[in-house]
Amino acid sequence: MNPQQQETPVPGLEALARERQPSRDLWAGIEMRIAQPSRGRRREPAVWPYALAASVCLAVLAGVLLRGQPPAPREAAALQTAQREPEPAVRYDSHPYSNTSDESLAAAELSPRTLRMLRSESLDNAPALVAERAETSGLMKATYSAGSGRNARSQQAILRANLKLVSQAEREVRRALKTDPDSTSLQSLLVVAQEKRAVITALLVHEQD
Amino acid sequence: MRPFTLAAVLSIASLAVHAAEPRGFTDHRAMTADAKLTVRNVAGVIEVEAWDKAEFDLIATLGDSAEKIDITGTADDLRVDVKSRKNHSSYGDGDTRLKLRVPVGASLNLDGTSSDIVVRGTKGALTARSVSGDVDLAVAARQITVQTVSGDVRLDTPAARETKLNTVSGDTDVKGASGVLTAESVSGDLQLEGGVFSQIELKSVSGDIGVRAGFAADAKVKAESLSGDVRVNAPGSLSAEVTLKTFSGDKHSDFDAAREASDSKRTVLKIGEGRGQVSLTSFSGDVTLDKQ
Known part of the structure; x- marks a missing residue:
């Protein structure tokens, strides 16, 4: 048996009108929207402000990165033969800027890896040598750690590479000395290697202070 | 929102430009x-x-x-x-x-951490130190001291009588000096072309050493390297006792001289009257004495 046939008819349903007109005229509004198709639609987002901003950023970034690289010594030497540059419009006295006299030179820290490497090297008498070098070497007194972070890291890498090189050379000379312990030449070369290792170690350690 | 973003970007950019102005x-x-x-x-x-x-x-x-x-x-x-x-x-x-x-x-006492140092024409004593900057001196100073870590050193110093150079990885190129010179390097090369020296002491770990100069009658010349080559180009009039030592490299001399001692590692030559002393040593590099 069909279930629809079991539903009971709704009273009064058959009496309702089959067609009915809207209570107000809707066509005027529809026609107006058809006549103005762009009105009310979502517009595409404008790209040019972003493009302009990106261009300005790129130009500024390129300018900051590219401007004013220091001339190589030869270039600088050539500069001195050129005519003297026009003096700046403003001539300052010796203290043209604010009176914060203390110089802050960010000391790059010696990385744990470097310290481990330093300890792992055969630094037999390094502490005494380092102290001696730190006092006597003018380069120690120079503001070695005063460079920018990138420069300091670059110098650390150079020093570490040279320290490994010296240590390796020192090991080879020590090995040779075992077979020829009376060789004054080998002893002299060992002194050279030890001195160089001490200097490099002092430079690395100095950077931490 | 868009105009505000644009204005902010332009403001930051203008600040950056302003900050970068020399x-x-x-x-x-x-x-x-x-x-x-x-x-x-x-x-x-x-x-x-x-x-x-x-x-x-x-x-x-x-x-x-x-x-x-x-x-x-x-x-x-x-x-x-x-x-x-x-x-x-x-x-x-x-x-x-x-x-x-x-x-x-x-x-002059010049100290540049990463600055290049360029000096022209001075006659007073000169000390230049830089870590990563290059040092370029063309001066008439008699006393010169240069120290760098990775910076190269270039000297044109015809009046120099007392020169001290020290670098870790920078190359050193000296022209015109004479008198007494000491130069040390770890991995940088040491090249010396000068006048007449009374004393030269050169040390390197892996850098090559090259000398082309004249030597006083009683000059003392000592060049040592652990793994670099040592090459000295001396005048034909050289008068010195020359010792060439290398432990795993080759050794060679252009001079015809009496061999006072010679083995696989060491050769001693008496050149001329043998008044001066020339000692060239390398652990694993070659050792050469050329005649000009």
């Missing part, structure tokens, strides 16, 4: 003819030129990292110090360029 600085004052001048500049260039006036002149362009330039001292002893900013980022142009003119006889 700042000028000049100074001019009296300076005695034999004054001592100390210059310190962390990054950039220290360029010194001699002139025949008892005056000091400085034209500088300060980089972003520089806060100010301090000039202190007297006409006898002057100090120029580029003070760095606190908390300066490593971006932008941190280089400060100093162009100085000083009396010919002024003695």
